[in-house]
Amino acid sequence: MPTSLYLYLIEAAFVLPLVGAILALVLYRVHGANTATQFLFAASGVVGTIGIAGYFVSGQGNVAIQVISGFTVTPLAAFFLALVYLGTFLTSIYAIQGLRHYKKIYSIPWLNVTSALFILGMQATIMSGSVVAFLIAWEVMSIAAYFLVIADRTDDSLRAGFLYFLMTHIGFVCLASGFLLLAQGNVFATWSDVALGAFLISPQMLSVAFLLLLAGFGSKAGLVPLHQWLPYAHPQAPSHSSALLSGTMLKVALFGFIQSLFLFPFIPMWWALVVIVVGLGSGFFGALHAAVERDAKRLLAWSSVENMGLIFSGVGIVLVLRTLPDSPVAWSLAGTMSIFVVLHTVNHFFFKTGLFLAVGAVASATHTRDLDLLGGLARAWPLFSGVFLTLALAAAALPPLGTFFGEWMYLQSLAVAMSVLPTSFAVASALIMVVLALIGGLAIFTFVKLFALVFLGRARSDHAEVTTRMFGTLLWSPLLCVVGSLLVAVSAGSVFSDVAMQDAIGRVASLSVMPGASINVWFVFALFALVIIGVYLIRRAFTNVAPVRITDTWDCGTPLTPRMQYTATGFAAPIRFFFRSVLVSRKDLIKEPIAAGNPWIARRRLDSTIGSLWEHTLYMPIAYWVMRASTWTKRLQSGVIQLYLLFVVCALAVVMIIAL
Amino acid sequence: MLSLLSKIIKTGRITEPAPSLEDAAFVEAGRNLKATIGRLYGGRSLRIRHIDAGSNNGEEYEMTALGNAYYDVERFGLSFVASPRHADILTVSGPVTRNMEHALKVAYEMTPEPRIVVAVGDGACTGGIWKGSYAVVGSVADVIPVDWQIPGDPPAPADIIRGLLKAIEQARA
CATH class of the missing domain: 1.20.5 (Single alpha-helices involved in coiled-coils or other helix-helix interfaces)
Structure with a gap:
């Protein structure tokens, strides 16, 4: 593909959302305007993805290409741009049908204008070549995201939107001051100017700039302790926007962080340790809150906190390993850890986008996101529940999906690090492994809960009783996400095999791989298939061959009601109990007397809330002093x-x- | 004190002699039943789930008596259970009232096969004195398949034991 052609494609992908936004306003009251707009968005996604593919195929995949003045595509940016394009494509083909039920709740033309600006902002942020372009594009993205969060104008949304607005601007201040410190006040400096200028800055100032940038990008990526807004804001947006916010925008924050790492002349060990601690902390808090969450979309948002935490901890480990002087093993491990970062970024993109869209389809059919009211959807939508189950398996990092291979890379690298690195690093690796095990366990718990409570059993409320068939196009995007996740798993084989690694080393000079950290993907697939066949055969061998008469459950004469089932609250009770000091969970028995004078006759109600440790120890004191x-x-x-x-x-x- | 002692001596024993705990006819019927259950079911015992489909409780008194110390039906390999899921035999008493019709059908459906249904008492066999009442569906046989009927209003424990024996023999024939 000639250079100009894919540049045109990337430019077209940049312009098409704008065309869509204008079309949405021109055809304000026309029937089918939403479909046309979403088609333009999807076209932008497709065109952009082809453009990025062309960029890599054309053999220029390791040089920066100027798209338009001030906006360039670097190899790193191309990777994240591809995620933005794919995210745009997946969410807009969902929104064609997905928004149809919400005509009364959202002003759809304006929602589409906001989405267009949001998509544009994300693309521009990634492609921006200078500080000022980056900050403006970042702000466009953030403000557009604010309007997506408050799209339904309910009190909850406005409150969540306010929190988001506040946090994103604290983040913006951190970013602006961090970049300006590095660029020595020159707003118009390009990235290479900033990187050159950074050599002249004192190490103390560099540290301040690094911490400011970490806080700025961390507040967007939902890192502890700046994560508080994320689980409230992301779920309030329309489902396809939630998917874009959680699946894609968080990756833009990750991109910004990784890109700004290249601006520093050197990275001392303690910065990297801060990143690891913050990342693992986010992973733990995200996983824990996801495990006890009742709201399906908020659960997914907490899981985003968890996964972004894991990715950042991976970045931190890469940074630590890079600081070790003259240690080829450490450099190889840095290579394998970078593979984890890349794989997990793609995997999280696929499963989180898919899950948000799938939960959106559930919420639009049942009108609730409360796990305590859902249930029994598997009977009405068997195919959809299969897709959801696969995505949930991906989110729980179980084979045979891509996430498993990414996290395997993480654990394997730690295992190698434990045996070859000096003692202090080996101990640290072991500790990280323990935290990872805890996070992984909580993630499995979370997604068992999510799938079981939405799809198994019986509907826990009348309006969760779904009788209608699922509208086909709502299924396409989650299905494509499953395919994407499987493709990552299959292609992980070639990534892990050492031959492809040699090729990768040729492409990215600084990347090399530990041979011991490879895993044969086909072996895992074969093992998975064997386990399934084995379970089936054992079941057959031990099942009674006598004919079984299937009747109803004996209910002792009392009709069985959905209220007798397990609830999300009940399911998470052990977790709430173990971590009650961290979760700040409260249980109040509220007694309202009915007859005055007799304390025994009263209406009793149990009120249980989950608070936030950070809200109590950090946010409230700050608010108090402000x-x-x-x-x-x-x-x-x-x-x-x-x-x-x-x-x-x-x-x-x-x-x-x-x-x- | 002396007067009390003399009173005790003068009065003597005025309690009746302990009755013989052996009701020969009942024990005879029970032994037969036990032998039959042992022969037909390989020495294992049978479980009964009793359903009151609308009786006047006469049958229930007699059924309850089966479990007391006097009749002690458990020595013959019969026992009462609380769930039709655990039962081999369903005993149904009373005419089937409209309120209990559904419950009776459900309980019958829930009993694992092969199940033996025994109608106990005149009400259960024919509808008894309530036959034709607007509140009554009819006899048990009108609602679920019945294997054996034990007439009587109410039948005596020995009759019930004999009826159960017949029911088992007939069901396994």
Whole structure:
């Protein structure tokens, strides 16, 4: 493919969402306008994906290509752009049908305009070649995301949107100040200028800049302790936007972080340790809250916190290994860990997009996201439940899906690190492994819960009783995500095999791979198939061959009701109990007397809430002190104009003194 | 004190002699039943689930008596269970009232096969004095298949034991 052609494709992918947005406004009241707009979005995704494929196939996949003035595609950016394009494609073909039931809730043309700006913002953020372009594109993406979060204008959405708006702007301030520190105040510096200029900055200032950037990108990626907004904001958006927010926007934050790592002349060990601790902390808190969550979409958002945490911890380990001088083993391990980061980024993209869309389909049919009210969908939608189960397996990192191979790479690298690296690193690897085991266990628990409570048993409420057939096109995107996840698993074979690795080393000079850290994918597939066949045969061998008469369950004369089933709350009770100090879970028996004077006659109600450790130990104290400080400064506000003039004069005088 | 002692001596024993616990006819019937159950079911015992489909409780008194110390039916290899899932025999008493019709059908459906249904008492056999009432569906046989009927209003424990023996023999024939 000639250079110009795929550049045109990438440019077209950039323009098409805008065309879609204009079309949405022009055809404001026309029937079918949404379909046309979503087709344009999907076209943007397809065209862009082809463009990126062309970029890599054309043999120029290791050089930066300027798309339009100020916007370039680098190999790293191309990878993340591909995720944005795929995400756009998957979510917009879902939204063709997915938005049809929500005409009264959302203003669909404006929602589409916002989505277009959001998609554009993400593309521009990744392609931006300078600080100012990056910050503007980042802000466009963040503000568009805010309007997606408050799209249904309910109180919950507005509250979540406010929290998001606040956090994203704290993040933005961190990013802007971090970049400006690095660029020494030059907003228009390109990335290479910034990287060159960073050599002149003192190590202390570099550390400050690094921490600011980590906080800025971390607040977007949902890293502890700046994650509090994410589980509230992401679920409030329309489902296809939630998928884009959780599946794709978090990856843009990851991209920003990885890209800014290249701006630093050197990376000391303690920065990397901070990244690992923050990453594993996010992984743990995300997994724990996902395990006890009742709201299906919020559960997925918590799981995003968990997975982004894992990815960041992987990045941190790469950074630690890179700091080890003259250790070829450490460099090889850094290579395998980078494979984990890449694989897990793609895998998380596929399963999270698919799960959000699938839960969106469930919510639009049942009008609830509460796991305690859902149930029994497998009977109505057998094919869909199969797709959902596969995605849930991917999310729980079980074979034979891609996630398993990514996490295997992580664990295998740690195992190798334990045996070859010096003692202190070996101990650290063992500790990380323990945390990973905990996170993995909680993730399996979470997705067993999600699948079982939505699909098995009987519907736990009347409106969760689905009798209609599923609309076909809603299934396409989750199905494509399953295919994507399987493709990652299959292609993981060639990634792990050492031959392909040699090829990769040729492409990316700094990448090399531990031979011991490879895994034969076909062996895993064969093992998986053998286990399934084995279970089937054992079952057959031990099942009674006498004919079985199938009747109803004996109910002792009391009709069985869905309320007798396991609930999400009940299922997670052991986890809530073990981690009650971390979860700040509260259980209150609320007694409302019915007859005055007799305390025994009362209506009793159990109120159980899960709080946040960070809200109590970090957010509330800060909010308290901010309020204190603002009441104190309020004394200056007398409302007398002369006083304000005095302030202005004083400020001028101070400025003059500093300037002279 | 002396007067009390003299009273005790003068009065003597006024309690009746302990009755013989051996009701020869009943024990005879029970032994037969035990032998038959042992022969037909290889020495294992049978479980009964009793269903009151609307009786006047006369049958229930007699069925309950089967389990007491006097009749002690468990020595003959019969026992009562709480769930039709555990039962080999369903005993049904009373005419089947409209309220109990569904419950009776469900309980019959839930009993594992091969199940033996015995109608106990006149009400269960024919509808008894309630036959033709608007509140009554009819005899048990009108609702579920019945293997044996034990007439009587209510039948005595010995009759019930004999009836059960017949029912088992007939069901295994």
